[in-house]
Amino acid sequence: MKILLIEDNRDLIQNIQQYLSHEGILCEVAENLFEAQDKILSFEYDCILLDLMLPDGNGLSLLDVIKQLKVKPNVLIISAKNSLNDKINGLDLGADDYLAKPFHLAELLARLKAIYRRSKFKGVDEIHFNEIVVQPENLQASVHGKQLELTKKEFDLLVFLITNKNRVLGKNAIAQHLWGDYTDNLPSFDFVYQHIKNLRKKISEAGGKDYLTTVYGIGYKFGEIPS
Structure with a gap:
């Protein structure tokens, strides 16, 4: 938050x-x-x-x-x-x-x-997105019932993505949400890519789908992937 x-x-x-x-x-x-x-x-x-x-x-x-x-x-x-x-x-x-x-x-x-x-979260204690379940109160997330070993930043990133699903999020917006407005002075947002990469890997290893789409030149979008 x-x-x-x-x-x-x-x-x-x-x-x-x-x-x-x-x-x-x-x-x-x-x-x-x-x-x-x-x-x-x-x-x-x-x-x-x-x-x-x-x-x-x-x-x-x-x-x-x-x-x-x-x-x-x-x-x-x-x-x-x-x-x-x-x-x-x-x-x-x-x-x-x-x-x-x-x-x-x-x-x-x-x-x-x-x-x-x-x-x-509309008053509920858990967020559900298909096979992904997030418990903000306990800082826990799971895929198909298997708990993910996430860092605090990775957990915050997952919550931010799910609560903004189907919305294109710029790298700058993600950085500011996770690290605050001091990120304006940073030369690049490569660390955002690294956290995205780590989160994707951990969800995939737990058997989850990749719901993240890279919007080139802008950022990322989390949501259902059209078949």
């Missing part, structure tokens, strides 16, 4: 990043509206953690920006403003959930996972 934390409290930022990182979640940060809007328009995220009280304005204004996106991330509002009006306004404007500060990091993680399951 890749999220964007929009928050200006440095101590809270550090605590959330460290906690989510230990849970295998990639967490990027924006500390004001300007930086947040730039990242939202430039990169794709599974979920946005949105504080309302930011140095340059109200975080609710970003919900109008998010509505215009082709691929819309989920939004979890985290704010010390705990009035009923703030909560209602946020949910009415498109937010998925509201968590008042202070909160336990374990509850934040549980809310994130619940939102992710609802949006990506």
Whole structure:
């Protein structure tokens, strides 16, 4: 899971990043509206953690920006403003959930996972694609019942491909989802090809079909292969 934390409290930022990182979640940060809007328009995220009280304005204004996106991330509002009006306004404007500060990091993680399951997996704990079964909660995947020995990045890649099936994914988009926006400065995305190659090999060795199509000059597409 890749999220964007929009928050200006440095101590809270550090605590959330460290906690989510230990849970295998990639967490990027924006500390004001300007930086947040730039990242939202430039990169794709599974979920946005949105504080309302930011140095340059109200975080609710970003919900109008998010509505215009082709691929819309989920939004979890985290704010010390705990009035009923703030909560209602946020949910009415498109937010998925509201968590008042202070909160336990374990509850934040549980809310994130619940939102992710609802949006990506329609509330179920397993993803099925023909002979491939993925269990995001346990970070496990299997083919014909045989568990795959995947690295964390390979597992995240498989989930990303399945949840975006039949959609052409550029190498840049894959890299950003797995490693964050710092990949913009890398000279090439050869490491994406290597992870794709390793994932293909492990699925094949377990008896699975190759559902990946290389779209030359662009990236990859995961889905049923026409006979």
